[in-house]
Amino acid sequence: MHSRDSCQDSDVTDPLGGLRDLFRLPRGVIYLDGNSLGPLPVATSDAVAQVVDEQWGHDLITSWNVHDWLRLPQRVGDKIARVIGAGPGEIVVADSTSINLYKVLMTAVAINRRDARRTEIVSERSNFPTDLYIAASVAAANGLTLRLVDLDRDAGLVPAADVVDDRTAVLLLTQVDYRTGRLLDITSISAEARAAGALTVWDLAHSAGVAPIGLGEADFAVGCGYKFLNGGPGAPAFVWMHPRHASAATQPLHGWLGHEAPFEFSTDYRPAPGIAGFQVGTPPILSLVALECGVDTVLAAEPLGGLTALRAKSISLTSLFIELVEPLCVDHGLHVITPRDPAHRGSQVSLTHDEGAYAIVQALIERGVIGDFRAPDVARFGFSPLYTRFVDVWDAVARLADVLDTGEWRDPRFAVRTAVT
Amino acid sequence: MHSRDSCQDSDVTDPLGGLRDLFRLPRGVIYLDGNSLGPLPVATSDAVAQVVDEQWGHDLITSWNVHDWLRLPQRVGDKIARVIGAGPGEIVVADSTSINLYKVLMTAVAINRRDARRTEIVSERSNFPTDLYIAASVAAANGLTLRLVDLDRDAGLVPAADVVDDRTAVLLLTQVDYRTGRLLDITSISAEARAAGALTVWDLAHSAGVAPIGLGEADFAVGCGYKFLNGGPGAPAFVWMHPRHASAATQPLHGWLGHEAPFEFSTDYRPAPGIAGFQVGTPPILSLVALECGVDTVLAAEPLGGLTALRAKSISLTSLFIELVEPLCVDHGLHVITPRDPAHRGSQVSLTHDEGAYAIVQALIERGVIGDFRAPDVARFGFSPLYTRFVDVWDAVARLADVLDTGEWRDPRFAVRTAVT
Numbered sequence: 001m002h003s004r005d006s007c008q009d010s011d012v013t014d015p016l017g018g019l020r021d022l023f024r025l026p027r028g029v030i031y032l033d034g035n036s037l038g039p040l041p042v043a044t045s046d047a048v049a050q051v052v053d054e055q056w057g058h059d060l061i062t063s064w065n066v067h068d069w070l071r072l073p074q075r076v077g078d079k080i081a082r083v084i085g086a087g088p089g090e091i092v093v094a095d096s097t098s099i100n101l102y103k104v105l106m107t108a109v110a111i112n113r114r115d116a117r118r119t120e121i122v123s124e125r126s127n128f129p130t131d132l133y134i135a136a137s138v139a140a141a142n143g144l145t146l147r148l149v150d151l152d153r154d155a156g157l158v159p160a161a162d163v164v165d166d167r168t169a170v171l172l173l174t175q176v177d178y179r180t181g182r183l184l185d186i187t188s189i190s191a192e193a194r195a196a197g198a199l200t201v202w203d204l205a206h207s208a209g210v211a212p213i214g215l216g217e218a219d220f221a222v223g224c225g226y227k228f229l230n231g232g233p234g235a236p237a238f239v240w241m242h243p244r245h246a247s248a249a250t251q252p253l254h255g256w257l258g259h260e261a262p263f264e265f266s267t268d269y270r271p272a273p274g275i276a277g278f279q280v281g282t283p284p285i286l287s288l289v290a291l292e293c294g295v296d297t298v299l300a301a302e303p304l305g306g307l308t309a310l311r312a313k314s315i316s317l318t319s320l321f322i323e324l325v326e327p328l329c330v331d332h333g334l335h336v337i338t339p340r341d342p343a344h345r346g347s348q349v350s351l352t353h354d355e356g357a358y359a360i361v362q363a364l365i366e367r368g369v370i371g372d373f374r375a376p377d378v379a380r381f382g383f384s385p386l387y388t389r390f391v392d393v394w395d396a397v398a399r400l401a402d403v404l405d406t407g408e409w410r411d412p413r414f415a416v417r418t419a420v421t
Numbered sequence: 422m423h424s425r426d427s428c429q430d431s432d433v434t435d436p437l438g439g440l441r442d443l444f445r446l447p448r449g450v451i452y453l454d455g456n457s458l459g460p461l462p463v464a465t466s467d468a469v470a471q472v473v474d475e476q477w478g479h480d481l482i483t484s485w486n487v488h489d490w491l492r493l494p495q496r497v498g499d500k501i502a503r504v505i506g507a508g509p510g511e512i513v514v515a516d517s518t519s520i521n522l523y524k525v526l527m528t529a530v531a532i533n534r535r536d537a538r539r540t541e542i543v544s545e546r547s548n549f550p551t552d553l554y555i556a557a558s559v560a561a562a563n564g565l566t567l568r569l570v571d572l573d574r575d576a577g578l579v580p581a582a583d584v585v586d587d588r589t590a591v592l593l594l595t596q597v598d599y600r601t602g603r604l605l606d607i608t609s610i611s612a613e614a615r616a617a618g619a620l621t622v623w624d625l626a627h628s629a630g631v632a633p634i635g636l637g638e639a640d641f642a643v644g645c646g647y648k649f650l651n652g653g654p655g656a657p658a659f660v661w662m663h664p665r666h667a668s669a670a671t672q673p674l675h676g677w678l679g680h681e682a683p684f685e686f687s688t689d690y691r692p693a694p695g696i697a698g699f700q701v702g703t704p705p706i707l708s709l710v711a712l713e714c715g716v717d718t719v720l721a722a723e724p725l726g727g728l729t730a731l732r733a734k735s736i737s738l739t740s741l742f743i744e745l746v747e748p749l750c751v752d753h754g755l756h757v758i759t760p761r762d763p764a765h766r767g768s769q770v771s772l773t774h775d776e777g778a779y780a781i782v783q784a785l786i787e788r789g790v791i792g793d794f795r796a797p798d799v800a801r802f803g804f805s806p807l808y809t810r811f812v813d814v815w816d817a818v819a820r821l822a823d824v825l826d827t828g829e830w831r832d833p834r835f836a837v838r839t840a841v842t
Contacts, residue, residue: 052469129690
């Protein structure tokens with residue numbers, strides 16, 4: 001049986017417990033929305049102030065050399081590589097997740113276009129909208145069809161063979177479903193897709209930083225800097241390509257920083273080899289420096305067991321939340337829609353409610369528990385093993401019980417919709 | 422006759438002289454590279470610290486509503502609109518100049534594709550490389566040809582009719598040539614191109630913030646945030662579209678923030694109307710806030726005569742530099758390659774040297790005068806009317822004379838190439 005005391009005991013013995021001190025978390029808030037925007041690392045304020053005041057302010061244009069701003073997208077990329085299990089030189093930070101998806105999908109389609117039978121991009125109907133929008137645009141531009149499949153919710157076991165065949169040019173999936181938190185096994189799905197001749201593109205938005213990724217035979221991946229990597233609002237995204245495509249790849253956004261020799265100012269585009277050719281324009285240095293600080297918080301776990309330890313704690317946190325929430329479900333019309341099997345669960349737990357979850361999320365925020373709502377009916381709670389304590393899980397569920405028991409969530413003020421929740 | 426004293430007198434009576442106090446400029450440095458990276462505005466440090474510590478750090482995810490991060494790309498866009506003479510709601514800040522070029526070129530090509538005769542994108546051979554790379558990529562993707570023309574260097578008078586005909590789908594030009602500083606007249610060229618049935622796309626990288634733009638009948642424009650707008654290293658870029666295309670435009674980078682209703686999380690992309698549909702992914706908030714502070718420094722000139730006054734001072738500065746440099750030219754193998762006629766000159770002056778300008782730029786930097794070098798042979802000096810003083814021009818030329826008279830630039834240490842100069 002769990003109790004608040006047993007949760008506090010878990011925190012005391014948690015080998016990752018000290019990592020919480022790397023963050024500046026507001027008092028009185030239980031932040032369960034790091035899957036949407038990671039909190040501020042303690043180191044970020046000074047790092048950003050230093051790049052603003054000393055590098056930009058004092059060293060001005062010379063900072064591109066003196067402070068090696070030019071290599072920053074690669075340097076931070078190499079750090080992210082350690083987080084997601086890629087090799088050095090395989091990742092670059094650039095642009096947004098959406099734009100990186102466009103680059104890799106256009107590249108993947110170009111690679112597989114040789115085979116005229118392969119007329120489809122396959123994705124999942126429940127994929128994050130931007131993934132579907134970009135995929136539809138790339139399909140239309142290339143005379144392909146975007147076929148959307150419904151993977152079994154409790155899957156991750158779904159054999160790729162069921163959705164991929166010799167019509168498939170590219171399989172585009174997100175490892176962790178942004179609504180349900182369901183986790184897919186990249187290694188096995190990518191291997192099966194590859195055996196069927198399809199290329200795989202993975203969106204790691206909700207998994208990078210909280211689980212070993214297992215890229216295996218995957219072809220391309222993109223990911224987000226501002227969720228579990230704690231890189232700050234709108235942090236630039238990253239892009240990875242399997243080294244076997246290093247010479248095959250040319251994405252269509254030919255910008256000067258993706259050129260083999262940018263400062264030659266040559267009239268003709270010659271892509272830089274490998275992932276460096278996925279850079280386009282000048283990167284936003286202030287946001288990049290903040291991203292580096294965020295990635296460093298994940299790397300701080302390396303001496304403590306790294307991603308394996310983070311994943312173990314993540315599972316403990318989400319399992320605890322589910323166990324504590326379940327007794328509330330029957331009486332209060334609440335449903336856990338996240339897989340019970342931790343092997344198929346990311347670092348979030350999602351709930352629905354018979355009368356709609358929106359107002360419940362708002363009422364919880366007023367009680368200092370920040371989760372979020374995703375249309376049409378999902379309350380999401382993200383658990384970062386870097387700073388979420390077991391006692392936070394206990395307290396969050398206790399406050400949820402209060403919100404439900406008192407019925408306070410029915411107050412009309414909680415029904416007022418805001419742009420982002 | 423000019424003298425150091427007369428320059429100081431000009432500074433005393435300069436109605437824009439007080440704007441220099443908006444910047445934190447390092448002591449002992451004459452910064453003539455604001456056309457590459459504008460200096461740090463005084464207001465930026467606190468604004469960035471506030472968004473990091475209070476908004477992100479304290480208000481976390483709620484900042485998207487509470488601090489209206491969601492509208493930031495439009496709010497800063499509206500400020501840039503005042504700088505370049507566009508209307509409110511016509512500009513959005515997004516991504517990089519290169520990526521915005523891709524969006525507008527793809528859109529322009531789609532609009533003009535109805536006319537099967539129009540098989541060419543026309544640009545200038547000396548255009549900034551990224552413009553040519555993106556144009557070549559867009560041309561290839563659409564089965565068009567990229568035709569490069571050589572406009573007369575002292576032109577701006579070039580009748581568009583000479584380069585545009587009924588084969589031209591799109592004319593892509595940069596208003597101020599990054600090497601020579603030559604300025605084109607957007608109003609007249611766009612009107613002529615429009616009469617010939619071609620759409621115009623303008624890159625305002627080196628003109629936004631230092632001259633009234635005169636968009637007139639132009640169709641699309643993009644521009645850079647980190648040059649004369651002082652938005653910080655890699656600041657996000659902006660994109661403008663003439664309102665007549667508001668319903669016609671769909672660019673292919675379909676991201677969730679370009680959706681009509683992003684938080685509906687709909688499976689199908691419905692572009693937001695007008696320029697809002699040129700947004701793609703989540704914007705880099707820290708860099709955007711710094712950009713806003715930069716744009717504010719230009720808007721601070723509004724009560725002092727605005728862009729007209731800035732342009733007048735810009736011309737005075739560049740004219741003075743040319744006048745002072747000219748006596749050095751004959752004896753020292755120096756050549757001014759920027760148009761003498763101020764009507765055809767941006768806010769920079771460029772020099773070449775018979776033995777190559779690279780080492781001269783380096784020697785000047787050692788003497789505290791920061792300009793830059795652009796391959797193959799150009800020394801560039803940018804003059805921002807917001808913070809450059811007339812006495813700075815005098816002193817810069819005096820130090821250039823010293824560098825040449827002493828021959829110190831021949832020291833081998835000045836020949837060592839760095840990545841960016």
